[in-house]
Amino acid sequence: MTYNLETAQNPEKLRRVAIEPVSRVEGHGKVTILLDDDNKIHQVRLHIVEFRGFERFIQGRPYWEVPVLVQRLCGICPVSHHLAAAKAMDVIVGAKKLTPTAEKMRRLMHYGQMLQSHALHFFHLSSPDLLFGFESDVGRRNIVGVINAYPEIAKQGVLLRKYGQEVIRLTSGKRVHGTGAVPGGINKSLSDDERAYLLKDAYQMITWARDAVHLAKKLHNQDPALYNSFGVFRSNFLSLVGHKGEMDLYHGNLRARDDMGNLIFDGVDYANYRTYIEEETKPWTYMKFPFIKSLGKKDGWYKVGPLARVQNCNFIDSPLAEIERRDFVDYAGNTPMHAPLAFHWTRMIEMLHSAEMIKALLQDDDIQGTELMTSGPRQTDGVGLIEAPRGTLFHHYRVNDDDVVTMANLIVSTTNNNQAMNEAVRHVARRYLHGRELTEGLLNHIEVAIRCFDPCLSCATHALGKMPLTVELVDPDGTLVHSLSRNA
Amino acid sequence: MAKTFTIDGKVVPFEEGETIIQAARKAGVYIPHLCYHPEFKPHGSCKLCTVKVNGWQTASCTMRAGENMVVESNTDELNSERRTLTQMLFVEGNHFCPACERSGECKLQATAYDLGMMTPHFDHFFPNRAVDASHPDWMLDFNRCILCSLCVRASRDVDSKNVFALTERGIKTKLIVNSKSGKLGDTNFSVTDKAAQVCPVGVHIRKRRGFAVPIGERRYDKAPISDLSHEAAVEVK
Structure with a gap:
């Protein structure tokens, strides 16, 4: 550090x-x-x-508008903002536990998001560096170069992303910037046709996603000296984990580990995030620097995202991704891996997990249920966290008695990785x-x-x-x- | 034998005293409009329903139909002018369709789509207008007001409450609430009022409903506004 x-x-x-x-x-x-x-x-x-002026200009807007409004923060993972805001607004409307249909439809949407975003990043944005070399011919070091040299890999990348976008479309109404999640639930479930349409390609996506993990692993194994040392630095890790310690990208408690993998805190209800996380500003950038309060500014910064999540959880609750997680942990020698290039490998493990979860959810009849909404006693303060493709995403709102937002605080995934980058x-x-x-x-x-x-x-x-x-x-x-x- | 006139070459029957837009609607001919509502006296302010009668432009919501009139409506020239009017309405207010819960149900948006409006063309005014959320069940988002006066007319003529009014003049004209505080929460407005059902855009919002209708099932997802098959439903939310 x-x-x-x-x-x-x-x-x-x-x-x-x-x-x-x-x-x-x-x-x-x-x-x-x-x-x-x-x-x-x-x-x-x-x-x-x-x-980004979002924290300011959503003040004065009605709370039910926020999940749709804030997703305009981003065109790549708007679903993450959509769902984080919806989760915060669930708290506002007193919806402590969503209906099974609502929760599963939201998860389906989220895994679709994770699949398409991870595929986009690995295949379109990063694979040119990884397949051709960092100093290779710059004219070829792009997605077109990949299509020419590795047409099958490029095709799988494009179709994985397309499939994720289709999952988003059918759960939220649009491929980008839909309206599916509303405070207290969702506004649609899947029809017979929609479910069958997605299910027919689900197995193919799992196969391709597993191939992508193997490709990332092969790259590491081919040049461990580079992949294990490039830009390496040690830091803490932060992510949500499920209540059993499993990887959970939609919901859970906050867990932080130090650079050796020892727990800093665990089982933290994210509604209390301000007790544990603070943000620092610096004069030379608009992005804040979050850190773990108990460790202070100097030592409290951390990594979020796939590398943190895969190593923070105890296990992954889908069989093929769990096999790959164990492989990764073995490769790292049962000690935390800090190499930035290992983000790619863990990102592909998460993509495989997402593909498996999509298949499992599509096989669950709850996604065709009709109980979409729930509510309870109205609250004035709501925090929603989610594991976005790029890492832990915080949304926090206060809503007054007139149903208008009076305060918003967003800590986006990339902000969490600011010091690490x-x-x-x-x-x-x-x-x-x-x-x-x-x-x-x-x-x-x-x-x-x-x-x-x-x-x-x-x-x-x-x-x-x-x-x-x-x-x-x-x-x-x-x-x-x-x-x-x-x-x- | 009923009296008739023609719109774009189609023969349209009418009864004495009917306006052009009334007769056209009965005959299944769509004329774009925003401030017109079949249950209210015409206001003639949005000018979107402008047609040419025997070569002269006039508002079809105020012009009575006459025997053998030759009316032009769906022409490139008139639609171009309607598009310009629609663009002006968009830039005068804050019409942020992407985050508006009336998206897919809004007559201004649907009309813009129908007229092929691709850009706002003019500079946005970006007026600074706060929402009025003081009523427990109803919200007013003045950002989206196009000054059609339908809620003013409904509250005055049907509800007999006179809750709303247009004040000031010209470019400064704005919708206000008739109460000492200027807040809707301090009036006897009720969600069952007629005034709550006539807004063509997204000023009048039922609280806590939001995006309840999924994309694909909203009114104008199913058919464009020019399709009069759902016209009856259009007027009542």
Whole structure:
């Protein structure tokens, strides 16, 4: 756990290199690097350059509007925001326990979301780096290159994502930005036709998802020196786990472990998250830095997302994914794996788990039930947590007696990984860039490290594919020394 | 032998005293409209129902039908003007369809779709209007008001309560609540009032209902607004 390279001592004497925007991630961000004349690195920062005003502008809106409104934060995993807000509003309307149909339909929606988002990230955004190499021909290092070189893998990626989108469409009404979850339940269950339509491809998705886990595992095994050490740093882990300690991506209690895997806290009711988690702001980025209160700012930051979840849980409650989890734990040597590239492997284990859960839910008659809604005594304060594809997502609202939202606090998954991503890029910068003339391939190492976390940098906009990137080396007088650019 | 006129070449019978839009509706001909409601006296303010009668533009909700009139309605020229009017309505208020619970049930949205409105075209005004959530069962979201005055007319003419009014003039015209505090909670408004059933957009909202109707089953998911088969249901929420 280091803070080196966050702030240089004498920045005015250093050259500045900016990677802006960071490509093949969701949303817009940039990395700035400060170097001296010998190309030694003094400062590395991942900045989030967009400002999200959602916490402010949903104030004054009626609470039942919020699950539909806040999902506009993001075009990639809107279901996560939709469900986290709906869970918070369940508390507001006193719906302590949803009907089986409502809970299972929401879970189905969520696993569909997890499947499509993980597939998109692994196949479309990251596989070009992993299959061709970080410094490979930049003209080929994209999804089109993957389609040409590995057509079967690319096809499976596209169809896995499509299937996840179909699950979302039939549970929420639309592939993107539906309305399925409402405070206290859902507004539809599945028809005979919808259920049969999804079920017919469910087994194929499981097979492909398992192949994807094996592909990620093979990449690790082929080059363990790289995969186990690239950008590695130690940190705490945070995630929800189910009440039996199982992986549960929809609901559960908060569990945190330290870098050695020892419990920091466990079984925490997330309604009390503010007792355990605090957020710090820094002047150079719009993204906050959450940390575990009891450990303080310096040591309390943590990783969330697949790498945290797969290692935080005791087991995975679906047979094939559990086999893969055990394989992963064995590979790691029964000690926590911190390598950022292991995010990909664990992400694929979760994709397999999601595919298995989708199949299981589609075989459950409750998803065709008619009891959709429940309610109870009205409350004024509601917290909803969910494990979004990118990690733990917090939604917290206060609602007044007129049914209007008066306070909102959102801690999005990527925010939880803020310090961790900064650490990863600093380690990579020191290991690969320090003292060397910068090339596109070297700078891509920085982006590879960021991509491990699958960040959604804006949670508001989304651009898929290769984004324009310009890197300029400017000397202390402002003269352009060296420039590299690529166009969209 | 009933008297007749033609709309876009179709012969439409009418009874003496009927307006063009009344006769057209009976004959199954759709003329776009927002402030018109068959149960109320015409207001003639939205101008969406503008047609050409013997070459002259007029509002079909106020113009009485006449023998042998030649009425043009579904023409590129008129629809283009209607589209512009609709765009102006969109930018004057805050019509954020993506998060609006009336999406799929809203006549403004449905009309915009029907007219092929693809962009707002004009700069948004982004007015700053707070919601009135003071009534226990009803909410007013003034952001979405298009000043059709239907709730004003319903409350005054049917409910005899006069809860709503349009105040100020021109571009400053706005919907207000007639109570000392200006709040709906301080009036004798009831959710069973006629005024609660006539809003063509999303100003009048029944609390805690939200997105109860799934996408695909909302009124205009099933048929476009120009399909008069559900016209009767359109007028009553």
